[in-house]
Amino acid sequence: MKISFIRRERASRTAMLVAPVAAFACAIVASVVLFTLLGKAPGQALYSLLLEPFLTWYNFSEVLLKMAPLLLIAQGLAIGFRANVFNIGAEGQLIIGAIAASALPVWYPQGDSAFMLPAMLLMGAGAGMAWAGIAALFRTRFNANEILVTLMLSLIAAQVLNYLLLGPWKDPHGFNFPQSVMFPDAALLPILLPGTRVNISLLFALIASVLASILMRHRFAGFQLLVGGLAPRAARYAGFSEARAIWVSLLLGGLAAGLAGAAEVAGPLGQLQRSVSTGYGYSAIIVAYLGGLNPWGIVISAFVMSVIYIGGDNAMVSADLPIAAVWVFQGLLLCFYLAGLTFIRHRVSFIRKAKP
Amino acid sequence: MTALLSLQSVSKRYGAVQANAGINLVVDPGSIHAILGENGAGKSTLMKLIYGVESPDAGVILWKGQPVNLSSPAEARALGIGMVFQHFSLFETLTVVQNIALIVPGRKTDLARRIRTLGDEFGLNVDPEAMVHALSVGERQRVEIIRCLLLNPELLILDEPTSVLPPQSVARLFETLRALQARGVAILFISHKLEEIKELCDTATILRGGQVTGRVDPRGHSAKDLATLMIGRAMPPPLPATVQAVGEVRLELSGLDFVNDDPFGVSLSDISLRVHSGEIVGIAGISGNGQQELAALISGEVVQPGDMIRMLGHAVGAVGVAQRRKMGFAFVPEERLGRGAVPEMSLADNALLTAHGAGLVQNGFIRRTPERAYTAACIARYDVRTPGPEAEAGALSGGNLQKFIMGREMMLEPKLLLVSQPTWGVDIGAATDIRQRLVAMRNAGAAILVISEELEELFQICDRLHVLHKGHLSPCLPTHATTVEEVGTYMIGAGKSPEVAA
Numbered sequence: 054m055k056i057s058f059i060r061r062e063r064a065s066r067t068a069m070l071v072a073p074v075a076a077f078a079c080a081i082v083a084s085v086v087l088f089t090l091l092g093k094a095p096g097q098a099l100y101s102l103l104l105e106p107f108l109t110w111y112n113f114s115e116v117l118l119k120m121a122p123l124l125l126i127a128q129g130l131a132i133g134f135r136a137n138v139f140n141i142g143a144e145g146q147l148i149i150g151a152i153a154a155s156a157l158p159v160w161y162p163q164g165d166s167a168f169m170l171p172a173m174l175l176m177g178a179g180a181g182m183a184w185a186g187i188a189a190l191f192r193t194r195f196n197a198n199e200i201l202v203t204l205m206l207s208l209i210a211a212q213v214l215n216y217l218l219l220g221p222w223k224d225p226h227g228f229n230f231p232q233s234v235m236f237p238d239a240a241l242l243p244i245l246l247p248g249t250r251v252n253i254s255l256l257f258a259l260i261a262s263v264l265a266s267i268l269m270r271h272r273f274a275g276f277q278l279l280v281g282g283l284a285p286r287a288a289r290y291a292g293f294s295e296a297r298a299i300w301v302s303l304l305l306g307g308l309a310a311g312l313a314g315a316a317e318v319a320g321p322l323g324q325l326q327r328s329v330s331t332g333y334g335y336s337a338i339i340v341a342y343l344g345g346l347n348p349w350g351i352v353i354s355a356f357v358m359s360v361i362y363i364g365g366d367n368a369m370v371s372a373d374l375p376i377a378a379v380w381v382f383q384g385l386l387l388c389f390y391l392a393g394l395t396f397i398r399h400r401v402s403f404i405r406k407a408k409p
Numbered sequence: 410m411t412a413l414l415s416l417q418s419v420s421k422r423y424g425a426v427q428a429n430a431g432i433n434l435v436v437d438p439g440s441i442h443a444i445l446g447e448n449g450a451g452k453s454t455l456m457k458l459i460y461g462v463e464s465p466d467a468g469v470i471l472w473k474g475q476p477v478n479l480s481s482p483a484e485a486r487a488l489g490i491g492m493v494f495q496h497f498s499l500f501e502t503l504t505v506v507q508n509i510a511l512i513v514p515g516r517k518t519d520l521a522r523r524i525r526t527l528g529d530e531f532g533l534n535v536d537p538e539a540m541v542h543a544l545s546v547g548e549r550q551r552v553e554i555i556r557c558l559l560l561n562p563e564l565l566i567l568d569e570p571t572s573v574l575p576p577q578s579v580a581r582l583f584e585t586l587r588a589l590q591a592r593g594v595a596i597l598f599i600s601h602k603l604e605e606i607k608e609l610c611d612t613a614t615i616l617r618g619g620q621v622t623g624r625v626d627p628r629g630h631s632a633k634d635l636a637t638l639m640i641g642r643a644m645p646p647p648l649p650a651t652v653q654a655v656g657e658v659r660l661e662l663s664g665l666d667f668v669n670d671d672p673f674g675v676s677l678s679d680i681s682l683r684v685h686s687g688e689i690v691g692i693a694g695i696s697g698n699g700q701q702e703l704a705a706l707i708s709g710e711v712v713q714p715g716d717m718i719r720m721l722g723h724a725v726g727a728v729g730v731a732q733r734r735k736m737g738f739a740f741v742p743e744e745r746l747g748r749g750a751v752p753e754m755s756l757a758d759n760a761l762l763t764a765h766g767a768g769l770v771q772n773g774f775i776r777r778t779p780e781r782a783y784t785a786a787c788i789a790r791y792d793v794r795t796p797g798p799e800a801e802a803g804a805l806s807g808g809n810l811q812k813f814i815m816g817r818e819m820m821l822e823p824k825l826l827l828v829s830q831p832t833w834g835v836d837i838g839a840a841t842d843i844r845q846r847l848v849a850m851r852n853a854g855a856a857i858l859v860i861s862e863e864l865e866e867l868f869q870i871c872d873r874l875h876v877l878h879k880g881h882l883s884p885c886l887p888t889h890a891t892t893v894e895e896v897g898t899y900m901i902g903a904g905k906s907p908e909v910a911a
Contacts, residue, residue, distance in 0.1 A: 273770045276761060284751040289710050290742055291762045292730030 058399040065397055072393035073343065073354075080385040087381065088374070098372040102364035102382065105371070112367070114249035116359045118321060121251075122147070122313035124258035124355035126337035128265045129309025131346045133302030135269065136278035137285065140303055142188065142203025143310040144334025145210035146181040150311025151318045152214060153180030155325035158240040159222050159233050169239045174315050181311015182304045184210065189303040193296045199303065211330060218327060232326035242320045254316035259352075261309060266348035278302065310334055336362075339387045345394075358383070411474045413438045413595050414459065414490075414564055419468030421454050428454035430619045432468070436564065441586060441596045443606040443627060445639055446616035447836050452599050455616070456566055459597070460492045461485040491557030492566040497549050501542035501673055505535055505552050513559045520559070527555055531585045542673055546695055547578040554585070565589065566597040571605055572862065575695060576897035583609050601639070603632040615639055640838070652872075652889075656686030658719075659825045659856035660707070665717040667702055667880075675699040677706070677880045684825070689847060689857040691871035691888075693864060693896050699880040700860050701743070704829050707858070708740045709733045721824055735766065739823035741814055743830040743860075745807060749814045752803030756795065759802045760784040760817055767821060783820070791816030792839060808835040815843055819850065826850065829860045844870050864893055878902045 081099065088095040106112045126143050133140045140146075154177035157169055184206060191197040218231040227234070242252040268275040281288040281298040288295065317329050340358050344351030365379030416434040420427070429451045436442050446452045457463040459470065461479030469476050472488055479485050482492070499508050506521045513520060521537035528534040533551040541549060550570060557565055567586075571579045586596055586609065600606055606613055607627045615623040615638045623638040660683065667677040677699050684690045694700065705711040706718065709730040716724035721736045734740075742749045750759045760783050761769055769780045784798035791812045795805055802810060812835065818826065831847065832840035848870055851857055860877075861867050867874055868888055876883040876899035883899040 271774055273761075273765060273773050273775055276758065276775060280751055280754075280762065283753050284747045286744075286748040287751045287762065289730070290708070290740070290748050292709070292732075292734055294729070294731075 057402050058395065059402045061398055061400055065400075068393075068397040069345070072397060073345075073350075073390060076343075076386060076390035076393045077357075079389040080382060083385050083389075084378075084382050088378065091374075091378065093372055093374055093378075098368050098374055098378075101368040101371045102361065102374075102379070104364075105367045106360045106363040111249070112363060114246060114251050116356070116363050117246070117251045117255055118249070119359035119362050120355050121255040121258045121320075122317060122333045123337050123340050123358055124352060125254070125261050125313045125316075126306075126310045126333060127340035127344065127351050127355055128258070128261045128348060129306040130337055131341040131344070131348070131351055132265060132268065132275075132278065133306045134341055135282045135346050136298045136302045137282040138299050138302035139200045140185060140188070140203050140306040141200050141338065142185070142205075142207040142210075142334070143306060143337055144330060144332065145203065145207030146184045146307045146310035147314035147317070147334045148207070148210040148214050148330050149184040150177035150181035150314030151325060151329045152210075152217060152314075153177050153311070154315030155222070155233055155236075155318050158236040159325065162234045162237060164237055165239045167239070169237075170242065170319060173240060173319055174312060177315025178308045178312040181307040181309070181314065183307070184311070185303040185307025186300075189300045192299050192303075199299070203303075207334070214325075214327065214330065218325065222325065224324075230326075233324045235324050236319065240319055241323060242316060250321050252316070252320045254313070254320055257312065257316065258355075262348050262352050265351075269348060274301070310337075336383070339383060342387065343390055361386075412436060412471070413473060415471040415474075416455075416459070417469045417471070419455075419458060419465045419470065421458060421463060421465050423454075427619050429458070429465070432616075432619075432621055434614055434621070436595050436597060437612075438563070438595050439590055439593045440612055441590055441598055441610045443610035443613035444597060444599045444616065445601065445603075445606055445613050445627075445635065447601055447639060450616040450639075451619040452616055453568065454619075456492065456568060456597070456599060459485070460490060460566060486560055486562075489561065489563040490566065491560060491562035491564070493550065493553045493557060493568065493570060495568045495570075495572065497553055499541045499549055499552060502540070504538050504540055505544075506537040508541060508552065509537075509556050509559065512556060523559060524555055527558055531558070531588045532581060533558075533585055546697065547574055547581075550574070550582070551585075558589075562594065564595045564597065566599070568599045569601075570598070571600065571602060575900035576864075576893060577901055579605070603627075603635045603639075606635070607632065617641055640836075653687055653852065655688045655872075656854060657722075658683050659686050659721055660684040660858060661719040662707075663717055663719070665706065667706060667711075667713060669702060675702055675880045677702055680880075680882045682875055682882060682885070684856045684858050686824070686856050687851060687854050688872040689851045689859060689870050691867035691874045692858065692860040692877050692882075693867050693874055694862075694877035694900055696743075696862055698877050700829065700877060702880075703877065704740070704742065704827060704860060707827050708738075708742075734763065737824035739763070739818040739821050739826050741818050741826075741828045741831065743833065745810045745814055746803060750802040750810060752801065754802060755799050756788065756793075756802055756805075756813060757781055757784040757798040759813070760787060760798075762817075764817055764821060787813060787816040787820055790820070792842065807833070808839060811835050812839055812843070815846075819846060822855075824855060826855055826857045827860075828857065831859060831861065832863065832866060840866075864896060868893070876900055 085095040088098045106116050130140055130143055154173040156176065157173050158164065187206060188199045188202040191202050192199045222233050224232055224234045242254060245251050245253050245255055277293040278298050278301065280291065280293055281295060313333065314329065318325050322329060336358060340354045341351060343354035361383060365376065368374040368379065369376055412435045414436040416432055419429060419432045421429040432455060444452050444455065458465050461482050461484050464480060477488065506517050506524065509520055509524065510517055524537045533555055535548050535551050570582060574582065590596060598610055610627050613625050613627040614621055617639060627635060662680050662682050665677060665680040669676045675698060680703065682690065706713060709728060712729060713726055715726040718725050720733060720738060725733055746752045757780050761775065761780055764783055767783060769776055769783060781798050788795060793813045794809050811833065815831065831843055835843065847857055859867065859871060871888050874886045874888055874891065874896060876896055878900060879902060886896065
């Protein structure tokens with residue numbers, strides 16, 4: 054018997070809806086096996102991983118808090134991914150954004166100007182763009198692969214952060230911890246939901262989702278990016294500039310990541326510290342793909358991913374799971390989803406070899 | 410006498426398309442049997458069934474009277490069936506004998522000797538140690554045929570073998586085929602060129618819409634009869650391209666040189682031509698002689714600074730595609746999927762691809778209503794068979810997509826139109842329609858440059874011809890004052906030197 058994939062005449066709507074759900078189910082089954090092999094109770098692990106985030110208002114608000122940077126960065130990255138521009142270094146752009154935003158409160162720790170916060174956000178977004186812009190320049194000028202350049206720039210960004218926190222920006226009264234001074238109130242984002250840590254950066258992320266949707270569905274510029282991603286030779290034939298697509302993709306991705314970095318230091322952290330880099334930039338890649346690179350799909354996947362993050366924290370405590378198990382769960386989810394994507398455009402055909 | 414190969418009610422369906430329906434075919438030993446049909450008539454599917462690439466849904470294939478069930482080309486070769494495809498399957502970086510050794514067992518020195526013997530016997534001379542990329546198309550075809558012959562086939566299938574050959578090489582191929590016939594090898598000759606079939610074949614099975622519409626001795630019928638069987642009605646009359654006064658120069662290449670970085674690409678040297686308003690200029694020649702490079706330079710997909718290209722009154726060496734299009738240039742490329750159209754996108758979005766300037770975009774926003782209207786108009790006017798503007802371009806047949814792309818570009822009413830292979834894969838009715846529209850555009854004052862492999866087509870619509878061979882362009886040949894033979898001479902690079910002609 055021969056098994057082969059045959060391209061469908063058009064993408065299957067059913068498969069499009071079923072794929073994420075099936076991927077989720079498969080990831081759960083696989084992780085049950087994994088947790089059992091690790092000697093943990095799989096029921097307890099899944100309960101903390103997937104249900105506990107919804108059981109208390111505090112837990113749920115933490116989900117929304119995590120969701121804001123993931124959603125914002127993923128929207129920025131997805132635009133580039135659809136144009137076949139692979140910005141893998143959102144983490145670095147986030148770090149640089151956080152650093153640039155921290156400059157003002159670090160230099161003016163007593164500042165109380167109303168312009169402080171907007172200026173911080175602008176500096177964060179601008180710095181993220183500039184950091185990603187380096188990769189765009191290298192790609193358009195020297196044809197250097199943007200995947201490598203953005204990734205390596207992330208490592209540099211992490212070292213810049215270390216340098217600043219261990220040297221010039223270290224809080225002199227901070228018991229030698231690698232962190233900056235605490236920011237003044239004027240440098241902190243307003244809280245959106247009273248009684249929680251959720252701040253208005255969640256609104257930024259939702260606005261970004263609306264803008265991304267308009268760009269990709271209704272703007273000619275978004276259409277040009279899509280063509281460049283689907284059929285680069287058709288884009289060249291139609292006269293859509295490849296260099297422009299690279300610049301736009303990387304700058305938008307850098308802007309979103311830089312803004313997310315600024316919102317982290319001006320939000321839940323309240324100072325610049327190493328933990329600003331917890332891998333949001335990398336997780337956002339998974340979020341973007343899980344959401345099918347569709348702006349509204351990404352809203353859902355950012356939410357799901359945040360639930361897993363918070364659930365993972367819970368599972369570490371209540372089910373004694375190692376953090377690596379949570380990462381494995383994320384990885385499984387992505388693997389199964391990408392495998393599932395194949396079925397949207399292809400169907401499986403079993404050809405029985407006829408007897409002569 | 411038992412038939413060598415016989416097919417009984419063979420059918421094959423792909424999705425919604427019934428490619429072959431109840432085909433009956435009998436091939437006798439030692440006969441040269443033509444399979445005649447338009448593009449899309451089911452010829453290629455039928456050959457794939459015989460060669461074991463595909464399996465039939467229904468029906469029986471008999472080889473020397475025994476039913477066979479072929480599930481791979483290897484099984485077909487083991488029986489004694491060889492096939493030469495239209496697109497060669499040779500590795501360019503290997504030598505002839507290395508390529509052949511991939512399929513034919515035996516030591517290389519031994520193979521090289523047999524290649525020479527076969528070459529002498531059947532007029533298939535080719536150097537076994539030559540690198541394939543250095544061979545001409547005709548030589549590559551000979552390698553493919555030799556590769557089949559080394560396996561001692563009793564049936565040889567040739568898919569459109571003459572479409573890639575200049576007229577002179579066609580005569581030589583026919584001699585080879587007759588020599589093979591004399592040895593008792595049966596040949597299935599797939600073609601849509603009526604004159605060739607009359608000259609070479611003793612039997613013709615004619616396909617139309619996946620069904621057999623006739624089995625005749627082509628020597629006893631006129632080309633007109635065969636065409637009627639093939640397309641179901643009489644051949645369309647040739648276009649009366651009346652001579653008309655031409656206007657200003659709209660495209661001028663003067664001494665265009667282009668050095669190709671790709672080792673297997675073609676470099677262009679000293680190309681000069683002019684296209685005026687109100688005329689169609691044709692570029693003849695076999696694909697792979699610099700056509701792609703020339704088209705990309707004119708369209709702006711490849712930019713080369715300098716003033717060797719002037720378009721609509723401007724030197725456009727350093728100007729990109731978008732600006733050239735804004736000046737009134739339009740272009741139909743030879744590859745439809747992935748270049749002329751995005752397969753995953755709807756026809757409406759594919760209209761937007763190049764027609765965005767025709768009011769489909771306002772303040773950067775896509776206007777869906779005009780986009781749909783433009784697409785619907787293109788579908789209706791150019792007879793594109795599709796469910797509607799929402800259909801994905803990749804789901805259309807090649808001919809239908811070609812009509813759509815032609816329509817999209819022609820509806821822009823360009824001042825200068827470049828068309829590469831205007832009727833590749835398009836059925837005769839639609840091809841005639843496309844040619845008539847090109848002539849109408851010319852009469853309305855457009856300047857049109859057509860690059861085509863089909864000499865007949867070029868002679869039908871062009872005012873003047875050039876021939877492209879190995880990156881060199883022949884002098885200008887007015888269509889009414891030249892002949893197929895003269896053009897053929899330039900196609901193999903044996904033409905008069907430009908100094909003499911000028």
